[in-house]
Structure formats: structure tokens, C-alpha cells
Amino acid sequence: DVVFMDWRMPGLDGLQASRRIKSDETLTRQPAIVLVTAFGREEVRDEAERLRLDGFLVKPVTKSMIVDTLVNLFGAPGGDGAARGAMPDGAAGRLRGARILLAEDNEINQQIAVELLEGAGATVRVVGNGREAVEILSEGPEPAPFDLVLMDLQMPEMDGLQATSRLRADHRFVHLPIVAMTAHATLEERQRCLAAGMNDHIAKPIDPAILYETVGRYCGASGAGRSTEPSPRGASTPRDRATTSVADETALPAVEGLDTKDGLLRVAGNARLYVKLLRQFVEQQESAPARLAEALTAADHATAERLAHTVKGVAGNLGARAVQAAAADLERAIADRSDADRTASLERRLADQLGTLIGRLRLALGERAAAPSPAANPEAIKTLVERMLKYLGEFDPAAAEVLDEHREAFRSLLGAEDFAAFEQHVEGYAFGDAQELLARVVAAHGTGGESA
Numbered sequence: 001d002v003v004f005m006d007w008r009m010p011g012l013d014g015l016q017a018s019r020r021i022k023s024d025e026t027l028t029r030q031p032a033i034v035l036v037t038a039f040g041r042e043e044v045r046d047e048a049e050r051l052r053l054d055g056f057l058v059k060p061v062t063k064s065m066i067v068d069t070l071v072n073l074f075g076a077p078g079g080d081g082a083a084r085g086a087m088p089d090g091a092a093g094r095l096r097g098a099r100i101l102l103a104e105d106n107e108i109n110q111q112i113a114v115e116l117l118e119g120a121g122a123t124v125r126v127v128g129n130g131r132e133a134v135e136i137l138s139e140g141p142e143p144a145p146f147d148l149v150l151m152d153l154q155m156p157e158m159d160g161l162q163a164t165s166r167l168r169a170d171h172r173f174v175h176l177p178i179v180a181m182t183a184h185a186t187l188e189e190r191q192r193c194l195a196a197g198m199n200d201h202i203a204k205p206i207d208p209a210i211l212y213e214t215v216g217r218y219c220g221a222s223g224a225g226r227s228t229e230p231s232p233r234g235a236s237t238p239r240d241r242a243t244t245s246v247a248d249e250t251a252l253p254a255v256e257g258l259d260t261k262d263g264l265l266r267v268a269g270n271a272r273l274y275v276k277l278l279r280q281f282v283e284q285q286e287s288a289p290a291r292l293a294e295a296l297t298a299a300d301h302a303t304a305e306r307l308a309h310t311v312k313g314v315a316g317n318l319g320a321r322a323v324q325a326a327a328a329d330l331e332r333a334i335a336d337r338s339d340a341d342r343t344a345s346l347e348r349r350l351a352d353q354l355g356t357l358i359g360r361l362r363l364a365l366g367e368r369a370a371a372p373s374p375a376a377n378p379e380a381i382k383t384l385v386e387r388m389l390k391y392l393g394e395f396d397p398a399a400a401e402v403l404d405e406h407r408e409a410f411r412s413l414l415g416a417e418d419f420a421a422f423e424q425h426v427e428g429y430a431f432g433d434a435q436e437l438l439a440r441v442v443a444a445h446g447t448g449g450e451s452a
Helices: 014-022 042-052 063-074 091-095 107-119 131-139 158-170 189-198 210-225 238-244 260-265 271-285 288-297 299-316 321-335 338-369 378-393 398-405 408-412 416-427 431-446
Strands: 002-006 032-037 055-058 100-103 123-127 149-153 178-184 200-203
Touching: 002 014, 002 063, 014 042, 032 063, 055 063, 091 123, 091 210, 100 107, 100 131, 107 123, 107 210, 107 271, 107 299, 123 131, 123 189, 131 149, 131 158, 149 158, 149 210, 158 189, 178 189, 178 210, 189 200, 200 210, 200 271, 260 271, 271 299, 271 338, 288 299, 288 338, 299 321, 299 338, 321 338, 378 398, 378 431, 398 408, 398 416, 408 416, 408 431, 416 431
Parallel strands: 002 032, 032 055, 100 123, 100 149, 149 178, 178 200
Antiparallel strands: none
16 A cells, blocks of 8 residues: 655665556556655655655654554545644645745754745745855746745845845746745844845744744645645644654753753754754754854854854754853844943853753763663674674664663774764765775774774
């Protein structure tokens, strides 16, 4: 009745296999095909839509995602089951098939927005600044292949207001809905957005219900009915998943100063993604105080304000309320050109709050990942590497679990730069690239600690 088809497989990939199944006229009844692939592979999603596959799951796949997909595929039409019950009115239907261009420079905010929107059935393309958004639209086909643009305001190269002004000056995009996303929830900021030609405004940290309602308001007419593909994650709300999926997925760290319930709500209840984002937060924001200090010393107020703004938005989305508040106060002081003593005081406060939280996160995430580590035992490392290479060679998702359990051992073996690339390959299910990188390092340094 249903085939869950991995995309990246040796010999015949999932899209090729799906194409053959769809064109096989000897089948008396075509099975539903749900493609399973890694986060962010836009070209794969596009091809899946062209093949009219029945669903699309983004790894890591959870039990609740599979259940939601099966309910969508085989549940009674118009059913009123629990999986559908609490989505904001009409959101699931209004976002299903909606095509959204997301302009956002921060990777963590990107992933949160994509998780929420794709969870409601939308297709999302991500760009890192306003210039890229303008280029994709201006140089792309007509009419534009997007129903709505979600536009962050503070981005490098070209901010959201500048990008919107450029787009509105082009007659092709006069009526394209553009919705601002910003950590400034003031009336003045909203008026600036409207004056630049934006249609609406969503405040960060993102409230999923408001996001669905706002996007659905503008995608309702064009998005609904264009695609009959079921939502890839089902239509349960983030709040439902936040309260039901934690025990099934990843044990969340208990960290003082971190509201994990709020943070989990903002990633649609995906505990594994939430923990991944916490790790990214540690890696990406640990240097934020030094970069802020450098920008302020150089009197580069625009960069300093943008850095504080980024910390504020990311911290809010993850549930780090104290860091969010400290970053907001510093951002405001920089924007108001407050006296140097006050700005320096607020800068120290943010550095203290952020440093304390990152220290606690490192400890909590390290303890969680500290399954018995073979780091000090060359034979154990050799066995671990062989196990990982076997999983990678077989395209086995267990490779991601092994990395989670032995993160520090692989970090020690690979070094910081290669480990970051290796982690990205594994978590993106680019197993061939991960296998090649690990094999190269082992060939160069061995597994017995020679690289230390």
C-alpha cells in the first residue's frame, strides 16, 4: 500500500526507483510513495513534486512523523482525528503546496522556519540575504515560482527593507506578498515594513500559530488546491508534538536559563532538531561577545547592532530568555547611540549571560553525548571507525546515532575543521562524502591517536 523510499541509495536512487514504479503499467494498483531525504535538498523536493509522489519526509524521521503521514495517506477524507485537531483553523490546508521564499541569514532561524513551514505542507527555498532574494526573483521565470516571501529585516549585503523596495520597483512583483520577520515587535517597526511595501509583519521569536495564520492568509487563495500532496509531517500542531514526542526522541538537557518547553514548541516538537540547534548555538554564538566588542571598538555600529539582533532572535527562538533580554537591551543601546559607559556595561552583561549559558550547554550536551567513549583506547577507536565506515558505506541512518553517541571521540580523531564538515555530511545524510572524509583522515593519521 505504501513505499517509504530513501533518496540516496547505491545503484538506483529513490527518485529513479519511484519513476519506474510510477511508469509500470503492469501494476494493478499503484502504491503510495513517500520520499525520505535530508534537510534542505531543494532539487530533490522539486523532482519529487514533478513525479507527483504522495509525500515527502525530512530526516531525521520520527515516529510521530510516520504516523502523521500514514494518517494523511489512509485516514478518512475530512476526518476529524486527533492528528488534525489542533492546527490553527485552515492552516494545514492553506499551507499545503504553498511555495515560500525565505530570506534569513542565520542558520538556526532558517531551520526553525523551515521545520514549521514544511511541517504544514509548504515548500521552502532559503536564501541568506536580501540581494539573493532579489536575484532569484528578478532572474527567475515569470510568473514568480513563489506564493510568498518571508523576509528578515537585518541581513548582510542587503537588508529586508532594501530588498522589498527593489522588488516593489519591478512591476512583476508589485502584488507578490512579502512578510517581514523581525525581532522588533514595535508599532514603529511595523510601520517601517508597511512603508517599504511589505504586506505584514511576524515577530521573533516565532509563534507557530501566528506564523501559520499569517502565511495562510496570503497563501490561501494561491496555495490551497494547487497540490493534493499530503503534508509531509501531518497536520498536528507544534504544541501537540512538543508534548508528545519528547519521550520518543531525544532526552532534552536540563539547563538553568533555558526554557526547553518553549524552545521545543518553536521547532514543532522535533527534539532531535532542537538539540542539534542548541549545539549550533554553542558553536556559532560563543564568539559573539568578541565580535561585538571588536565592532564597537571600531565604531561599526551597524555590525554591532546586527550581531546583537542575531543573538536576541536566536536566543528567543531556543528559549534562552535571559540572553534574549540582555541582547535586546544592548541592541537598543547601540541603536540609540547611548553613552559609552552604558553600552559597555550592557555588553559585559550579555557576555556574562551568554558565556554562562554556553558553559552550561556544553556541560549538559557533553553529558548527554557521553556514552562510554573510546577516546583513550586506540583499539576501541579502530573498532568505532570501522563501524562508522560500515554504516556510511551501507547508507545506514544508524551512522547519525553513532556520531551522536561518540561525538567527542570523532572530534578528537578528526580535528575541529574536519569534524565540522563530517558532522554536516552525516546529519545531512551525505554519507558518501562523510565516508570519503573519514577514510582520508584515517589513511593520513591512523586511528591510534597519532593525529593528537
